[in-house]
Amino acid sequence: MPADIQWSRQLLKRYGHAAAAHNDYPPxxxxxxxxxxxxxxxxxxxxxxxxxxxxxxxxxxxxxxxxxxxxxxxxxxxxxxxxxxxxxxxxxxxxxxxxxxxxxxxxxxxxxxxxxxxxxxxxxxxxxxxxxxxxxxxxxxxxxxxxxxxxxxxxxxxxxxxxxxxxxxxxxxxxxxxxxxxxxxxxxxxxxxxxxxxxxxxxxxxxxxxxxxxxxxxxxxxxxxxxxxxxxxxxxxxxxxxxxxxxxxxxxxxxxxxxxxxxxxxxxxxxxxxxxxxxxxxxxxxxxxxxxxxxxxxxxxxxxLGLGVGGISQIGTLQLHSRRDLASYQSQLESGQLAVFYGRNCTAQEQLQSTLSAALLRDGQADLQAIEASFGALARNYLSACQPALEQMAADGLLKLTPQALRILPAGRLLVGAVCKVLEQGRTEPVAMRRRFGAF
Structure with missing residues (x-):
């Protein structure tokens, strides 16, 4: 087993499903x-x-x-x-x-x-x-x-x-x-x-x-x-x-x-x-x-910028998907129209969550002070909503949480997706967070 990875069947059983469900990035x-x-x-x-x-x-x-x-x-x-x-x-x-x-x-x-x-x-x-x-x-x-x-x-x-x-x-x-x-x-x-x-x-x-x-x-x-x-x-x-x-x-x-x-x-x-x-x-x-x-x-x-059927684009805060069925995609283009059909504008909270997740998935840690400097009070409120679930993960050994940083530990290397899943829920109330992630 790699030195920077700690294998735990108990933690995999508890958090593995949430981690696997976050295999694609950005969500x-x-x-x-x-x-x-x-x-x-x-x-x-x-x-x-x-x-x-x-x-x-x-x-x-x-x-x-x-x-x-x-x-x-x-x-x-x-x-x-x-x-x-x-x-x-x-x-x-x-x-x-x-x-x-x-x-x-x-x-x-x-x-x-x-x-x-x-x-x-x-x-x-x-x-x-x-x-x-x-x-x-x-x-x-x-x-x-x-x-x-x-x-x-x-x-x-x-x-x-x-x-x-x-x-x-x-x-x-x-x-x-x-x-x-x-x-x-x-x-x-x-x-x-x-x-x-x-x-x-x-x-x-x-x-x-x-x-x-x-x-x-x-x-x-x-x-x-x-x-x-x-x-x-x-x-x-x-x-x-x-x-x-x-x-x-x-x-x-x-x-x-x-x-x-x-x-x-x-x-x-x-x-x-x-x-x-x-x-x-x-x-x-x-x-x-x-x-x-x-x-x-x-x-x-x-x-x-995605081209072709089912193309995925992420331009700034805008996420877009083209039509996923070939017939509709070709019909749109042959009539001189782009086949864009599904989309969403990412909110400031979603941008914050994406910034946190990307840092963890790339570097294994997130500088919370730098993120707060960029997002202000939104970052404090967001992390406060995630706090109970993150503290539980810290108690389980997946991560180390301080006011300055969130760092993934060896036991969390394979389960960082579960941490990102928690961060996706930062817009919910703390009670809902505890109900969803407090017990597995």
């Missing part, structure tokens, strides 16, 4: 329907921070992908004319999907022509690939298009027969993709590694983990199938009976922590691990680590 509050594209355009015109572009590509081929590409092009045109030249795009992130090299080249040409893409972005763009859709040729094409960080999903077999345990025995395709990435000089390779389905046993998971560790990817994202990363949620339709029991999940999780530590991986947070010489590990040590909806990053803080 998305209740969104309202009917947000107008004007809200997004106004936020872009008034924005001053650099941008990260996240392009969503669904799985489709042929004429369907041509139609989708045309809609993406229209969306790029509608948005780019509202972004100033002093707002550089620092990073382009491409989600999993199926487009041929020519289509991707056309898409990225449009992006780089219409947006002020920072020179550094060409060496720091990231892409998700599906092993079923990728090979050496497609990896080479992605590298030539400027992508330098790749994330590979390593999923077990889909829809196994009832009662059948699926064994991960053949890592050859994953090995080929990692070898391709290294030969093509990608800066980093991340593997998404899931656990906790009923058709996994501890033995089969051990084999799967050992096969991945042997390949030595730069980064590994370990996630519970019950709380998958955002990019898998549109594909996963599972009932609770398809997930392993809590003891089985804990056994897999503990084994992964122990083996990844032995293999030289550092725990960054939110299930993300990185080799000790990876820039993410260095950024965590020197306090320069950043975090947004795309995960941990070494790049400076930026706003997020």
């Amino acid at each position: 998305v509050g209740p969104l309202q329907q009917g947000f107008a594209a004007l809200d997004l355009l106004r936020a872009l015109r008034n924005g001053s921070r650099p941008l990260h572009l996240a392009v969503s590509l669904p799985l489709m081929r042929g004429a369907l992908s041509d139609r989708y590409l045309a809609c993406l092009g229209r969306e790029i045109e509608l948005l780019s004319c509202h972004i100033g030249a002093d707002q550089p795009v620092q990073r382009i992130h491409l989600s999993r999907g199926a487009m041929n090299t020519g289509q991707l080249h056309s898409l990225l040409t449009q992006v780089r022509q219409r947006f002020s893409v920072h020179a550094l972005a060409f060496g720091d763009d990231s892409v998700e690939v599906d092993p079923a859709q990728a090979d050496w040729t497609s990896m080479g094409a992605l590298r030539e298009l400027g992508f330098n960080h790749v994330s590979i999903g390593v999923m077990d077999a889909y829809s196994p027969a009832a009662g059948v345990v699926v064994d991960f025995r053949d890592p050859r395709k994953t090995r080929w993709l990692i070898e391709a990435a290294r030969t093509l000089q990608f800066a980093s390779v991340n593997i998404d590694l899931g656990y906790g389905r009923t058709w996994q046993s501890l033995t089969s998971f051990r084999r799967k983990l050992a096969a991945i560790i042997e390949l030595q990817p730069d980064r590994i994202l370990l996630f519970d199938y019950a709380y998958p990363p955002q990019r898998y949620r549109s594909r996963q339709r599972c009932s609770t009976c398809e997930f392993a029991t809590a003891p089985d999940k804990q056994a897999m999780y503990q084994h992964a922590l122990e083996q990844l530590d032995v293999a030289g991986y550092c725990y960054i947070g939110l299930g993300q691990f990185a080799l000790k010489d990876d820039p993410l590990a260095a950024a965590r040590e020197n306090g320069s680590l950043q975090l947004n909806a795309l995960g941990y990053s070494c790049q400076p803080s930026a706003d997020l």
Whole structure:
């Protein structure tokens, strides 16, 4: 077990569910329907921070992908004319999907022509690939298009027969993709590694983990199938009976922590691990680590602009989602309208909560005096509402709370999401806080 992590079955049983439910950051509050594209355009015109572009590509081929590409092009045109030249795009992130090299080249040409893409972005763009859709040729094409960080999903077999345990025995395709990435000089390779389905046993998971560790990817994202990363949620339709029991999940999780530590991986947070010489590990040590909806990053803080179906944007205090069904998204764009539909303006309290959570998830501590200097009396009142639950967590050894700072202790490293969950409730009355978090 890593020296800065303390394993406690009792604390995992008490706080683990709340921690797992906070796997995605930033948390998305209740969104309202009917947000107008004007809200997004106004936020872009008034924005001053650099941008990260996240392009969503669904799985489709042929004429369907041509139609989708045309809609993406229209969306790029509608948005780019509202972004100033002093707002550089620092990073382009491409989600999993199926487009041929020519289509991707056309898409990225449009992006780089219409947006002020920072020179550094060409060496720091990231892409998700599906092993079923990728090979050496497609990896080479992605590298030539400027992508330098790749994330590979390593999923077990889909829809196994009832009662059948699926064994991960053949890592050859994953090995080929990692070898391709290294030969093509990608800066980093991340593997998404899931656990906790009923058709996994501890033995089969051990084999799967050992096969991945042997390949030595730069980064590994370990996630519970019950709380998958955002990019898998549109594909996963599972009932609770398809997930392993809590003891089985804990056994897999503990084994992964122990083996990844032995293999030289550092725990960054939110299930993300990185080799000790990876820039993410260095950024965590020197306090320069950043975090947004795309995960941990070494790049400076930026706003997020989502393109494509289900795109997620965070521009200043505005959170927006585009339509999530493909037909509606394409219909909107083909009629010349942006497909923005769900949204919310974050209140000052929500901004405070986000600031606190981000500090804990990045640095493992929050400077309460600096936060109070920024938010004034709001911060004092907010933390006062959280005080009973935070004091209980302090008594349980998860954190240390003083008037100056909130610091996560080794017993809380794996449960920081539960602390963030408490901080989300700072707008409620102390009595309600005690009722919700005072006893588990």
